Amino acid sequence: MATLRTGRMEAFSDGVFAVAITLLVLEISVPDGSEDDLLAAVLEQWPSYLAYVVSFATVGAVWLGHAAVTHYLDHADAVLLRLNLLLLCVVSFLPFPTRLIAETLEHEDAGKVATTFYGLALLAATGLLAALWRYAVHEQLVRPDAGDDEVAVLSRKLTPGLAFYVVMIGLGLFLPVAAVLGYLAIAVFYLVPLRSLRRT
Amino acid sequence: MATLRTGRMEAFSDGVFAVAITLLVLEISVPDGSEDDLLAAVLEQWPSYLAYVVSFATVGAVWLGHAAVTHYLDHADAVLLRLNLLLLCVVSFLPFPTRLIAETLEHEDAGKVATTFYGLALLAATGLLAALWRYAVHEQLVRPDAGDDEVAVLSRKLTPGLAFYVVMIGLGLFLPVAAVLGYLAIAVFYLVPLRSLRRT
Amino acid sequence: MATLRTGRMEAFSDGVFAVAITLLVLEISVPDGSEDDLLAAVLEQWPSYLAYVVSFATVGAVWLGHAAVTHYLDHADAVLLRLNLLLLCVVSFLPFPTRLIAETLEHEDAGKVATTFYGLALLAATGLLAALWRYAVHEQLVRPDAGDDEVAVLSRKLTPGLAFYVVMIGLGLFLPVAAVLGYLAIAVFYLVPLRSLRRT
Amino acid sequence: MATLRTGRMEAFSDGVFAVAITLLVLEISVPDGSEDDLLAAVLEQWPSYLAYVVSFATVGAVWLGHAAVTHYLDHADAVLLRLNLLLLCVVSFLPFPTRLIAETLEHEDAGKVATTFYGLALLAATGLLAALWRYAVHEQLVRPDAGDDEVAVLSRKLTPGLAFYVVMIGLGLFLPVAAVLGYLAIAVFYLVPLRSLRRT
Numbered sequence: 001m002a003t004l005r006t007g008r009m010e011a012f013s014d015g016v017f018a019v020a021i022t023l024l025v026l027e028i029s030v031p032d033g034s035e036d037d038l039l040a041a042v043l044e045q046w047p048s049y050l051a052y053v054v055s056f057a058t059v060g061a062v063w064l065g066h067a068a069v070t071h072y073l074d075h076a077d078a079v080l081l082r083l084n085l086l087l088l089c090v091v092s093f094l095p096f097p098t099r100l101i102a103e104t105l106e107h108e109d110a111g112k113v114a115t116t117f118y119g120l121a122l123l124a125a126t127g128l129l130a131a132l133w134r135y136a137v138h139e140q141l142v143r144p145d146a147g148d149d150e151v152a153v154l155s156r157k158l159t160p161g162l163a164f165y166v167v168m169i170g171l172g173l174f175l176p177v178a179a180v181l182g183y184l185a186i187a188v189f190y191l192v193p194l195r196s197l198r199r200t
Numbered sequence: 201m202a203t204l205r206t207g208r209m210e211a212f213s214d215g216v217f218a219v220a221i222t223l224l225v226l227e228i229s230v231p232d233g234s235e236d237d238l239l240a241a242v243l244e245q246w247p248s249y250l251a252y253v254v255s256f257a258t259v260g261a262v263w264l265g266h267a268a269v270t271h272y273l274d275h276a277d278a279v280l281l282r283l284n285l286l287l288l289c290v291v292s293f294l295p296f297p298t299r300l301i302a303e304t305l306e307h308e309d310a311g312k313v314a315t316t317f318y319g320l321a322l323l324a325a326t327g328l329l330a331a332l333w334r335y336a337v338h339e340q341l342v343r344p345d346a347g348d349d350e351v352a353v354l355s356r357k358l359t360p361g362l363a364f365y366v367v368m369i370g371l372g373l374f375l376p377v378a379a380v381l382g383y384l385a386i387a388v389f390y391l392v393p394l395r396s397l398r399r400t
Numbered sequence: 401m402a403t404l405r406t407g408r409m410e411a412f413s414d415g416v417f418a419v420a421i422t423l424l425v426l427e428i429s430v431p432d433g434s435e436d437d438l439l440a441a442v443l444e445q446w447p448s449y450l451a452y453v454v455s456f457a458t459v460g461a462v463w464l465g466h467a468a469v470t471h472y473l474d475h476a477d478a479v480l481l482r483l484n485l486l487l488l489c490v491v492s493f494l495p496f497p498t499r500l501i502a503e504t505l506e507h508e509d510a511g512k513v514a515t516t517f518y519g520l521a522l523l524a525a526t527g528l529l530a531a532l533w534r535y536a537v538h539e540q541l542v543r544p545d546a547g548d549d550e551v552a553v554l555s556r557k558l559t560p561g562l563a564f565y566v567v568m569i570g571l572g573l574f575l576p577v578a579a580v581l582g583y584l585a586i587a588v589f590y591l592v593p594l595r596s597l598r599r600t
Numbered sequence: 601m602a603t604l605r606t607g608r609m610e611a612f613s614d615g616v617f618a619v620a621i622t623l624l625v626l627e628i629s630v631p632d633g634s635e636d637d638l639l640a641a642v643l644e645q646w647p648s649y650l651a652y653v654v655s656f657a658t659v660g661a662v663w664l665g666h667a668a669v670t671h672y673l674d675h676a677d678a679v680l681l682r683l684n685l686l687l688l689c690v691v692s693f694l695p696f697p698t699r700l701i702a703e704t705l706e707h708e709d710a711g712k713v714a715t716t717f718y719g720l721a722l723l724a725a726t727g728l729l730a731a732l733w734r735y736a737v738h739e740q741l742v743r744p745d746a747g748d749d750e751v752a753v754l755s756r757k758l759t760p761g762l763a764f765y766v767v768m769i770g771l772g773l774f775l776p777v778a779a780v781l782g783y784l785a786i787a788v789f790y791l792v793p794l795r796s797l798r799r800t
Contacts, residue, residue, distance in 0.1 A: 008267040011211065014608065015218025019613025022623060022692040023222065030700070038700070042717060052622040052693070058686045070734035082391055085260040093224040095253070100230070100238070111236035119244060191682055206466045209413065216416025223422065282591055285460040292422040293452070299415035300430070300438070317442060408667040411611065415618025423622060482791055485660040492622040493652070500630070500638070510638035517642060
């Protein structure tokens with residue numbers, strides 16, 4: 001039963017990740033009446049592109065981490081399935097704060113609110129991924145043949161980003177654009193170390 | 201053939217569940233011109249967040265129940281495939297009443313209409329899931345190695361929520377917000393007992 | 401290689417069917433300012449619900465037929481993969497004519513145009529599914545162990561609906577609502593015989 | 601681990617391709633108030649249909665190429681997974697330039713900007729697919745049993761389209777509609793040779 005359960009959980013999760021990451025593009029548009037100077041209108045959407053890239057990179061990193069976590073799973077229990085649903089709930093919520101960033105990043109006050117809100121959502125997504133893994137390790141749901149060092153490496157990779165998010169959320173109260181670039185840096189940071197992880 | 205059939209049915213169902221649950225976020229937005237006080241505008245969307253959480257929890261619970269049902273399936277027959285399509289039809293309809301809740305919950309009369317409509321849709325989704333399981337049991341589509349007690353436990357878990365929905369739909373005619381919170385409680389109730397189920 | 405190819409083709413097709421069938425709900429909405437009489441506004445959307453049900457039933461029937469076709473496939477060739485892409489192209493186009501029906505069915509002239517356009521799209525989807533199957537049979541892509549009678553039954557099931565669509569498209573030029581109900585009847589007809597098919 | 605990794609990568613990629621290709625239809629609509637002459641309004645949307653077909657054919661061709669690449673993959677490494685995420689990032693971005701084409705192709709200046717932007721996005725998608733394959737070959741991630749000639753054929757198929765895109769992007773600065781037709785021709789060109797490839 002455990003194997004099947006993990007199979008359905010992976011298939012459903014892949015579906016939610018794929019839809020959420022693809023819906024991000026719906027937030028990008030040029031205003032009506034941009035035909036007269038479309039080049040300027042397209043270039044003016046830079047906050048949309050930035051928000052798209054940051055959210056895509058973050059969801060991509062969380063998906064990659066999720067694939068690593070489920071790779072080491074021997075089986076799932078009921079709490080893990082619910083933690084996973086909670087993670088998916090936050091991931092599929094991300095298009096909303098992404099759109100707020102796209103719409104308000106250039107506005108002084110609104111940009112700060114949107115950046116904080118966005119940072120909290122990103123923190124929740126990566127925090128729940130880390131919680132999923134820690135729960136699996138704690139409840140011994142991890143495959144017996146997984147080496148202790150592999151488990152420790154994955155634990156180390158999934159945690160420190162959380163502190164960076166807290167710092168960036170604080171920074172966003174003063175410098176929203178810098179904070180969004182910081183979120184991008186964290187996502188890239190998540191994407192990079194998983195590479196050396198996988199080579200071991 | 202039966203195995204393949206179940207495989208395609210699961211893959212297609214997972215896809216529909218994943219898309220429906222992820223489309224829910226499209227219903228959340230702040231009005232144009234919210235830049236001046238984005239914090240207030242974001243907080244004012246609480247009915248959207250509540251509707252998002254209730255629908256996400258319900259679709260998640262139905263998906264979890266669906267995964268349990270198909271786990272016990274030995275093979276599908278033609279009626280089961282059509283019942284499943286009917287269930288998916290209701291599940292993928294849910295974003296519409298969810299949006300009605302998000303838009304009208306604070307309005308006195310409209311909130312009652314939206315809550316009733318929403319409750320009927322949730323009742324239809326969970327009722328069809330229970331019907332799917334009862335049909336499978338009745339037609340002996342369940343795997344021979346599934347224990348009678350396991351079958352009985354799943355039957356008991358999938359049924360009583362229906363009566364609660366009827367009660368909550370009645371309550372919604374007077375107290376819409378309380379009814380929506382009741383729908384959330386039912387979804388959580390669905391999510392919780394499946395856990396003890398799966399541990400047996 | 402053939403097996404893998406079929407696996408990817410099925411997974412991608414299931415994804416497109418699942419997204420297309422779930423996007424149909426986005427066409428349903430009540431006009432702004434419906435709060436004052438939401439019940440009337442919800443009931444007035446009956447063309448949206450009808451269009452949703454007809455499109456859902458048709459895409460569901462095409463998916464069921466597609467699952468039957470790929471079940472009998474031994475392997476895919478390059479032409480089949482392209483025919484399949486063409487079928488998916490039409491299926492994922494369906495939300496557009498569905499929305500036209502939802503918006504204009506009650507309007508005298510526009511309803512006739514929308515119904516004709518919709519019928520042609522439904523005819524193209526079911527016609528391409530029949531073509532996919534006939535091509536597979538003709539090119540001997542069908543599994544050797546599939547009985548001749550099974551192949552003949554599936555051929556007979558996938559074809560006659562096409563003539564009914566032509567009749568209904570003609571009818572739609574005079575009685576749009578009757579034609580849409582006819583489209584629903586054809587989809588139900590597709591859904592029903594597949595059941596006896598599968599029992600053999 | 602390699603096998604699992606490839607399985608998740610394929611499932612997630614299929615999901616993103618399927619959602620991106622199906623979201624394209626959301627860009628098609630008739631203006632409000634088209635009921636009086638719906639036939640004319642539907643016919644006037646030809647740039648939308650053209651953009652839909654070109655983007656569908658291109659994403660379909662990239663998906664087909666992606667299925668061929670992963671078919672030959674023995675396992676994935678971390679760089680390949682990130683290259684794949686980058687490819688998916690571009691593919692799921694395509695609905696935005698597709699909508700720009702649909703909205704502005706008939707406008708003289710805006711059409712040129714939109715066509716150039718669209719061509720760059722198509723070039724990026726097909727270029728990243730070619731890069732994915734070349735990286736896999738270079739890093740010896742290809743299955744040992746894949747024949748050298750098969751590898752060479754796939755390399756030759758995935759590359760020359762890039763030069764055509766550069767030519768068409770140049771042409772689009774003067775004749776936008778001709779360039780879009782050229783993009784369609786390139787997509788068809790990608791779709792055709794893969795057929796003879798697969799027959800070997």
